[in-house]
Amino acid sequence: MDQPLTDQPLTDQQPTRRSFEELVAEGAAVPTEGWDFSWFEGRATEARPSWGYARSMARRLAGAQAVLDIHTGGGEVLDLALGEATRAPTLTVATEVWPPNVAKATARLRPRGVAVVATRDDAPLPFADATFDLVVARHPIRADWPEITRVLQPGGTYFAQHVGPASVFELVEYFLGPQPDQIRSNRHPDRERAEAEAAGLEIVDLRAERLRMEFHDIAAVVHFLRKVIWMVPGFTVEKYEPELRSLHERIESQGPFVAHSSRHLVEARKPRP
Incomplete structure (x- = not known):
C-alpha cells in the first residue's frame, strides 16, 4: 500500500461507544513491528498520493x-x-x-x-x-x-x-505545541x-x-504515535494522559481529528x- 493508514471508507454502522480507558489500552497493546497499517481500517484514514x-x-x-x-x-x-x-x-x-x-x-x-x-x-x-x-x-x-x-x-x-515537510503536524503540534x-x-x-x-x-x-488524514478514535492516535515514533519523541500514554483524554473528548463530541x-x-x- 502507498500510505500509512487505510483509505477505505468507514462502515455506516455505528459502533458501541467505548470508554477512554478501553480505547487507550487497545491502542497501547497493538504490536508496532513492520509497516503493515491494516489495523487502522475502520478507525483512521489517509488519502493516497496520486502517483501510486x-x-x-x-x-x-x-x-x-x-x-x-x-x-x-x-x-x-x-x-x-x-x-x-x-x-x-x-x-x-x-x-x-x-x-x-x-x-x-x-x-x-x-x-x-x-x-x-x-x-x-x-x-x-x-x-x-x-x-x-x-x-x-x-x-x-x-x-x-x-x-x-x-x-x-x-x-x-x-x-x-x-x-x-510538516507532515501530520496538526497532531504533532497538538501534543508538542507550535514548532x-x-x-x-x-x-x-x-x-x-x-x-x-x-x-x-x-x-x-x-x-x-498534502493528503487528508482522519483519526476516528483515540486508540488510533495512540497506536499511530507508538508506531511512528519520531512524530512525538518519547510518547507514552502515561506522559500524555491529559492531552489524550482531552482529544478523546473532542473526537467524541466533534468527530474525527483531521490532519494532513x-x-x-x-x-x-x-x-x-
Missing part, C-alpha cells in the same frame, strides 16, 4: 538488474511491488535499521530471494560503488544523497516516496532537490502532495560519464 508508488515501483523493478531498497521496514512495499512486477531483477537487496523490522522483513522477503541487511542510519551503505542500477525507498528515515549516488551505477535511477519554522521546513522537496544535485544526481521528476500528511515523489538519475 508501489505500482510505479513494480514497473521499474521489471526493467532493472540490481536493486536496492533502503529502509524497507517490514518489507511490505517491496514485497507488493515484486509481486506485481512482470519480471524480477537478477539481484534485490534491502536494508533496515530497526532489529524487529529486520526479522520481519527477512521472513517476508526471503521467499522472493531478497537479502535483508541490517544497517545503521548513520553508517555508509555496506555495498561497493556502482552496484545497483535502481535504488528505491519508501519513507526513508533520511536520504543520504552521497551514499545513494555512490552505490548507483552511471545511468542508474533513484526512485522514492519521501515524507515531506519553529526550521523544524516545519525539514524534508522540503526544494531542499532535497538541492542536496541531490549537490551529490551529483539529476532530478528527473519531483512532485509533492506530506509526501513527495522523487526520481533522480546518476549521469553517465
Whole structure:
C-alpha cells in the first residue's frame, strides 16, 4: 500500500461507544513491528498520493538488474511491488535499521530471494560503488544523497516516496505545541532537490502532495504515535494522559481529528560519464 493508514471508507454502522480507558489500552497493546497499517481500517484514514508508488515501483523493478531498497521496514512495499512486477531483477537487496523490522522483513522477503541487511542510519551503505542500477525507498528515515549516488551505477535511477515537510503536524503540534519554522521546513522537496544535485544526481521528476488524514478514535492516535515514533519523541500514554483524554473528548463530541500528511515523489538519475 502507498500510505500509512487505510483509505477505505468507514462502515455506516455505528459502533458501541467505548470508554477512554478501553480505547487507550487497545491502542497501547497493538504490536508496532513492520509497516503493515491494516489495523487502522475502520478507525483512521489517509488519502493516497496520486502517483501510486508501489505500482510505479513494480514497473521499474521489471526493467532493472540490481536493486536496492533502503529502509524497507517490514518489507511490505517491496514485497507488493515484486509481486506485481512482470519480471524480477537478477539481484534485490534491502536494508533496515530497526532489529524487529529486520526479522520481519527477512521472513517476508526471503521467499522472493531478497537479502535483508541490517544497517545503521548513520553508517555508509555496506555495498561497493556502482552496484545497483535502481535504488528505491519508501519513507526513508533520511536520504543520504552521497551514499545513494555512490552505490548507483552511471545511468542508474533513484526512485522514492519521501515524507515531506510538516507532515501530520496538526497532531504533532497538538501534543508538542507550535514548532519553529526550521523544524516545519525539514524534508522540503526544494531542499532535497538541492542536496541531490549537490551529490551529483539529476532530478528527473519531483512532485509533492498534502493528503487528508482522519483519526476516528483515540486508540488510533495512540497506536499511530507508538508506531511512528519520531512524530512525538518519547510518547507514552502515561506522559500524555491529559492531552489524550482531552482529544478523546473532542473526537467524541466533534468527530474525527483531521490532519494532513506530506509526501513527495522523487526520481533522480546518476549521469553517465
